[in-house]
Amino acid sequence: MSYEFLQNYWWCLISLLGGLLVFLMFVQGANIHLGNRALSDLQKRMILNSTGRKWELTFTTLVTFGGAFFASFPLFYSTSFGGAYWVWVLLLITFVFQAVSYEFQNKKGNLLGVKGFRVALQVNGILAPFLVGTAVGTFFTGSDFKVDKVAIADPSAPVISSWGNGWHGLDALAHYHAVVLGCTLVFLTAILGALYVLNNIDDSDIQAQMRRAIKLSIIPFLICFLGWTAMLLTRPGFAVNAQGTIVLENGKYLHNLLAMPAVLVMFLAGVVLVLLSLWKGAFTKSRSGIWFGGLGTVLVVMAVFFLAGFNNTAYYPSYSDLQSSLTIRNSSSSYFTLQVMSWVSLLIPFVVAYIAYAWHKMDSKKITAEEIADTEHKY
Amino acid sequence: MDAILWSRIQFAMTAAYHWLFVPLTLGLALVMAVMETLYLVKKDEFWKKTAQFWMKLFAVNFAVGIATGLILEFEFGTNWSNYSWFVGDMFGAPLAIEGILAFFMEATFFAVMFFGWNKVSPKFHLASTWLTGIGATISAYWILVANGWMQNPVGTTFNPDTVRSEMASAAAFWEVVTNPVAVSKFFHSVTSGWVTGGMFVVGVSAWYLLKGRQKIFAVKSMIIGGIVGLVGSAAVMLSGDSSGIHAAEFQPMKLAAAEGLEDGGRGAAFTIVPGVKIPKMLSILATHDANGYVPGINDILKGYTDNNGNVVPSVAEKMERGRKALDALEVYRMVSGQDDELAAQARAVLDDNVQYMGYGHLSRPEDVVPPVGIVFWAFRLMIGIGMLVALVLLLSLFFSWKDKLEGKKWLLWAAIICIPLVYIGGQCGWIVAEVGRQPWTIQGLLPVNVAISSLSAGAVKTTFFVFLAVFAMFLVIEIRIMLGAIKKGPDTVEPVKE
Numbered sequence: 001m002s003y004e005f006l007q008n009y010w011w012c013l014i015s016l017l018g019g020l021l022v023f024l025m026f027v028q029g030a031n032i033h034l035g036n037r038a039l040s041d042l043q044k045r046m047i048l049n050s051t052g053r054k055w056e057l058t059f060t061t062l063v064t065f066g067g068a069f070f071a072s073f074p075l076f077y078s079t080s081f082g083g084a085y086w087v088w089v090l091l092l093i094t095f096v097f098q099a100v101s102y103e104f105q106n107k108k109g110n111l112l113g114v115k116g117f118r119v120a121l122q123v124n125g126i127l128a129p130f131l132v133g134t135a136v137g138t139f140f141t142g143s144d145f146k147v148d149k150v151a152i153a154d155p156s157a158p159v160i161s162s163w164g165n166g167w168h169g170l171d172a173l174a175h176y177h178a179v180v181l182g183c184t185l186v187f188l189t190a191i192l193g194a195l196y197v198l199n200n201i202d203d204s205d206i207q208a209q210m211r212r213a214i215k216l217s218i219i220p221f222l223i224c225f226l227g228w229t230a231m232l233l234t235r236p237g238f239a240v241n242a243q244g245t246i247v248l249e250n251g252k253y254l255h256n257l258l259a260m261p262a263v264l265v266m267f268l269a270g271v272v273l274v275l276l277s278l279w280k281g282a283f284t285k286s287r288s289g290i291w292f293g294g295l296g297t298v299l300v301v302m303a304v305f306f307l308a309g310f311n312n313t314a315y316y317p318s319y320s321d322l323q324s325s326l327t328i329r330n331s332s333s334s335y336f337t338l339q340v341m342s343w344v345s346l347l348i349p350f351v352v353a354y355i356a357y358a359w360h361k362m363d364s365k366k367i368t369a370e371e372i373a374d375t376e377h378k379y
Numbered sequence: 380m381d382a383i384l385w386s387r388i389q390f391a392m393t394a395a396y397h398w399l400f401v402p403l404t405l406g407l408a409l410v411m412a413v414m415e416t417l418y419l420v421k422k423d424e425f426w427k428k429t430a431q432f433w434m435k436l437f438a439v440n441f442a443v444g445i446a447t448g449l450i451l452e453f454e455f456g457t458n459w460s461n462y463s464w465f466v467g468d469m470f471g472a473p474l475a476i477e478g479i480l481a482f483f484m485e486a487t488f489f490a491v492m493f494f495g496w497n498k499v500s501p502k503f504h505l506a507s508t509w510l511t512g513i514g515a516t517i518s519a520y521w522i523l524v525a526n527g528w529m530q531n532p533v534g535t536t537f538n539p540d541t542v543r544s545e546m547a548s549a550a551a552f553w554e555v556v557t558n559p560v561a562v563s564k565f566f567h568s569v570t571s572g573w574v575t576g577g578m579f580v581v582g583v584s585a586w587y588l589l590k591g592r593q594k595i596f597a598v599k600s601m602i603i604g605g606i607v608g609l610v611g612s613a614a615v616m617l618s619g620d621s622s623g624i625h626a627a628e629f630q631p632m633k634l635a636a637a638e639g640l641e642d643g644g645r646g647a648a649f650t651i652v653p654g655v656k657i658p659k660m661l662s663i664l665a666t667h668d669a670n671g672y673v674p675g676i677n678d679i680l681k682g683y684t685d686n687n688g689n690v691v692p693s694v695a696e697k698m699e700r701g702r703k704a705l706d707a708l709e710v711y712r713m714v715s716g717q718d719d720e721l722a723a724q725a726r727a728v729l730d731d732n733v734q735y736m737g738y739g740h741l742s743r744p745e746d747v748v749p750p751v752g753i754v755f756w757a758f759r760l761m762i763g764i765g766m767l768v769a770l771v772l773l774l775s776l777f778f779s780w781k782d783k784l785e786g787k788k789w790l791l792w793a794a795i796i797c798i799p800l801v802y803i804g805g806q807c808g809w810i811v812a813e814v815g816r817q818p819w820t821i822q823g824l825l826p827v828n829v830a831i832s833s834l835s836a837g838a839v840k841t842t843f844f845v846f847l848a849v850f851a852m853f854l855v856i857e858i859r860i861m862l863g864a865i866k867k868g869p870d871t872v873e874p875v876k877e
Contacts, residue, residue: 053490053494054490056445056485056486056487056489056490057483057486057487057490059445059449059486060478060482060483060485060486062449063448063449063452063478063482064475064478064479064482064483066452066453066456066478067452067471067474067475067477067478068475068478068479070452070455070456070463070467070470070471070474070475071467071471071472071474071475071476072471072475074463074464074467074468074471074543075464075467077455077456077463077464077467077471078456078460078461078462078463078464078467079460080456081453081455081456081457081460081463082456082457082458082459082460082461082463082832082833082834083460083832083833085457085832085834085838085842086838088453088456088457089457089842089845092449092450092453093845093849095446095449096446096447096449096450096849097849099442099443099445099446099449100442100443100446100853100856102442103438103439103441103442103860104439104442104856104860107439107860107863108859108860108863109856109859109860109862109863110856110859110860111852111855111856111859112856149464149541149542149712150542150708150709150712150713152461152465152542152829153705153706153708153709153712154709155705155739155740155742155828155829158461158740158828158829159460159461159831159832159833160460160461160464160542161460161461161464161832161833162833163833166835168834168838333467333468333471333472333545333546334468334538334541334545334546336545336546336547336548336549336551336552337468337469337471337472337545337546337552339549340472340546340549340552341472341475341476344475344476344479344480345479347479347480348479351479351480351483351484354484354487355483355487358487358488358490358491358507359487361491361495361498361499361503362490362491362494362495362498362499364498365498375497377493377494377496377497378494
């Protein structure tokens with residue numbers, strides 16, 4: 001196995017984890033619907049318990065996404081997390097609240113009351129996909145940072161990655177292209193959440209509300225997604241030329257799409273699947289939309305990551321200092337680390353298999369109002 | 380205070396807070412799994428209800444543990460950006476593997492354990508309960524491989540082209556995974572979790588007995604908790620012994636600080652408290668030889684000859700060589716690709732001195748001395764509490780086994796008081812391990828002042844207080860919910876007569 005192969009392989013795995021993370025953020029999306037006033041308290045609790053059996057999977061995928069990024073492309077971890085400080089800290093805080101909100105929400109003595117923790121879940125439901133989307137958006141807009149590895153030899157200012165402005169990541173909000181991706185993810189996860197609830201809960205009222213929510217989300221989602229894609233394909237991108245120098249190239253991401261037909265097919269197939277899930281959720285009686293939407297989401301997100309990183313492209317560009325931009329080649333771990341982790345990654349299918357088995361076992365009986373009213377084992 | 384100190388305080392707080400939840404997860408998981416196994420073996424509903432009660436408390440605790448774990452992982456990036464690059468190649472892999480191998484197992488089977496009573500077969504449920512605990516334990520292994528590497532960085536070489544420590548070979552990963560420091564830390568930490576879980580169960584059960592409630596439930600729980608806790612205590616002592624040997628070998632300054640040993644020598648005495656010493660005991664503990672040489676703080680500063688006859692240079696000399704390495708690195712980076720001869724010369728100087736490069740970042744030799752008072756007293760508290768808890772566990776187990784707890788209010792009270800104590804003991808253990816490593820993030824390679832991110836002190840201070848407020852609130856809520864659940868008590872079912 002060559003070094004380049006291992007670097008590409010790990011970029012594929014990071015892309016896959018990113019895709020799975022966005023899909024699993026149906027948990028966040030479903031929690032947005034906790035604010036739906038047409039739902040009774042019991043119905044909201046059914047939704048809470050429905051996402052409550054999956055949230056740890058999303059959370060774990062986030063942790064593993066972070067861990068895998070750290071292990072395979074440590075310069076990204078170092079540059080983005082240490083630089084775009086406020087974005088990541090904000091994201092962490094909303095996830096921390098989310099993690100305890102299930103267990104605490106309906107317990108006596110929880111200080112914030114049912115409502116407090118429900119709001120925490122809704123805030124996480126909106127902010128998590130928004131911040132993740134905006135952060136990934138900067139893969140294409142670039143950020144304001146500088147990397148100077150030799151700085152570590154200078155005891156007076158040893159930090160190798162430094163952010164160029166005092167906003168530490170909040171500056172991404174000024175890049176409308178990145179923000180539009182954040183909005184796209186909010187609508188997408190709200191749709192996936194509704195599709196998931198539709199599949200997971202036996203309650204005609206809730207189902208009607210979810211179909212309604214999907215209908216309402218279709219137009220804003222499509223506007224954001226198509227708008228973002230159009231901007232992506234027409235904007236200049238950060239290319240690595242034959243000398244290894246990073247240069248701005250007009251239409252770079254369109255070129256990438258055309259240069260990698262497999263990615264084009266993935267992207268289009270993903271889009272078709274997501275559209276199919278929208279149609280199934282909004283206009284048919286089918287409850288299986290989540291599977292189409294889920295697979296479609298994974299494919300589109302992977303294709304977006306491939307566009308960002310492959311075909312001699314800088315996936316985490318710096319617009320203030322082009323040569324500081326991060327590429328798959330200059331930011332990865334060493335050959336041996338990637339090699340060892342690649343062996344470990346062969347266990348991933350086994351992990352996926354037991355998750356699928358447990359999920360299947362747990363979900364073979366759908367959630368009903370009776371179950372939530374009667375059982376003691378609930379959130 | 381500067382960004383370095385605030386970053387340290389923030390990380391210390393997050394880690395300490397995380398460690399309030401993890402040991403109970405590790406210990407209670409084992410207790411619950413044993414109880415549920417008894418339910419399946421004896422077909423006795425009593426054990427099911429008993430296991431379910433402890434699971435309820437487990438679930439409250441588990442959520443906060445997960446939440447704080449997430450922050451810890453990301454803080455390596457947000458607050459220790461240089462660290463992430465400099466050692467990410469070594470340190471990241473165990474974290475990623477932890478996610479793939481352990482976290483998914485924990486998360487998946489926790490949901491089955493908690494919600495699956497009426498959804499999956501009893502055997503699948505039991506397997507899920509065990510797998511939740513096994514997942515947590517595997518997770519502990521990988522994070523302690525990462526932490527063990529920070530204490531004893533094996534299997535790595537410095538690469539001047541990438542300016543970081545890299546995996547020396549594929550086989551070096553095996554060295555990292557079987558690092559003796561990681562192995563003994565794993566046993567020490569996990570079994571201290573068993574002590575915490577066991578003590579928690581024994582203490583809560585003691586409260587029921589004092590109140591005259593749930594007698595059978597309490598006595599039976601106390602027996603299981605007592606066994607788990609005692610096995611844990613024995614293992615903690617054994618692994619503590621090897622931790623001492625490793626500190627002497629790999630981190631002599633940590634050992635000297637933990638002992639408050641200014642000047643060492645052969646046949647060194649162990650200080651119980653200042654003024655009370657056991658002759659030769661420190662040499663025995665540190666080297667398993669009554670006349671073994673144990674260096675003190677001053678010896679390490681001045682340089683000494685270790686038990687294998689190796690001459691360890693003074694800190695001043697290490698600093699000088701470290702600076703040579705850093706200067707050579709700068710030259711190498713400047714001329715590399717332009718002047719091969721000069722680059723080769725710089726590389727040679729770098730290679731000669733690279734083992735002390737971390738010392739080049741220090742401003743004075745005394746910087747290598749950690750805060751002695753904190754480490755010294757934390758060490759004593761840890762050992763003292765550990766011994767007291769073991770004694771209380773032993774007595775509780777003995778009298779509950781013989782069903783002779785009646786009239787032993789003192790013991791029941793002692794068991795309750797030991798619950799907060801066992802937490803203090805665990806925190807002290809980590810203070811010894813982490814404060815004792817100062818000023819290094821990676822022993823000998825990277826001091827804290829070079830490991831940080833480029834952030835203002837104000838930014839880190841702000842997040843510190845935000846996290847502090849959030850953590851404090853969650854802790855209060857968690858304790859209130861737990862106390863509420865304990866007051867309410869388990870659903871009682873009489874056990875089947877044997």
